[in-house]
Amino acid sequence: xxxxxxxxxxxxxxxxxxxxxxxxxxxxxxxxxxxxxxxxxxxxxxxxxxxxxxxxxxxxxxxxxxxxxxxxxxxxxxxxxxxxxxxxxxxxxxxxxxxxxxxxxxxxxxxx
Amino acid sequence: xxxxxxxxxxxxxxxxxxxxxxxxxxxxxxxxxxxxxxxxxxxxxxxxxxxxxxxxxxxxxxxxxxxxxxxxxxxxxxxxxxxxxxxxxxxxxxxxxxxxxxxxxxxxxxxxx
Numbered sequence: 001x002x003x004x005x006x007x008x009x010x011x012x013x014x015x016x017x018x019x020x021x022x023x024x025x026x027x028x029x030x031x032x033x034x035x036x037x038x039x040x041x042x043x044x045x046x047x048x049x050x051x052x053x054x055x056x057x058x059x060x061x062x063x064x065x066x067x068x069x070x071x072x073x074x075x076x077x078x079x080x081x082x083x084x085x086x087x088x089x090x091x092x093x094x095x096x097x098x099x100x101x102x103x104x105x106x107x108x109x110x111x112x
Numbered sequence: 113x114x115x116x117x118x119x120x121x122x123x124x125x126x127x128x129x130x131x132x133x134x135x136x137x138x139x140x141x142x143x144x145x146x147x148x149x150x151x152x153x154x155x156x157x158x159x160x161x162x163x164x165x166x167x168x169x170x171x172x173x174x175x176x177x178x179x180x181x182x183x184x185x186x187x188x189x190x191x192x193x194x195x196x197x198x199x200x201x202x203x204x205x206x207x208x209x210x211x212x213x214x215x216x217x218x219x220x221x222x223x224x225x
Binding site for chain 1: 143145147200202212214215216
């Protein structure tokens, strides 16, 4: 079974731009979560989607948004990028009722 | 909010030594997970624990879910160079809409051949 895939793997943007990251979950997984990882803050939860609905959201500003499609693929968007948004963005998928989340390789975003 | 304290922050050991790391929480979890992350990659699941008191092994790795549900530990026996990486504990609670993992800050493990 293929793992979680994320595209692109690397991205360089400038302040004020916006960015969209994509995540394809493991086949059969319907829950997709997003995390931001930085050296200072560690792994921070962004949001979780199930059946195209956002069920839970972390403590991030409204510039961070996401969505999930009917095939469970998910995208997250960051508008008006700031230097502090530079991070590794990780997507994780899980089955309906389990909490065991499997992570993708991440998208490394650098904001200049 | 929930916080996980993971210790030690880093470890530098000789190949063949055993390693122990742990996580404690200010509140209870009903699931504990241990992940390993290598540079440039996402965390990889090592062991999942679903029941208080549960002791689970995966090869040279052993993890336990504390009886109080507020702590967990991970042991690595006979370490080898490929054990190098950052080890994270994570806790979660199912039920309602609270589907998220809370992570510890990680333990950086270095193994000297």
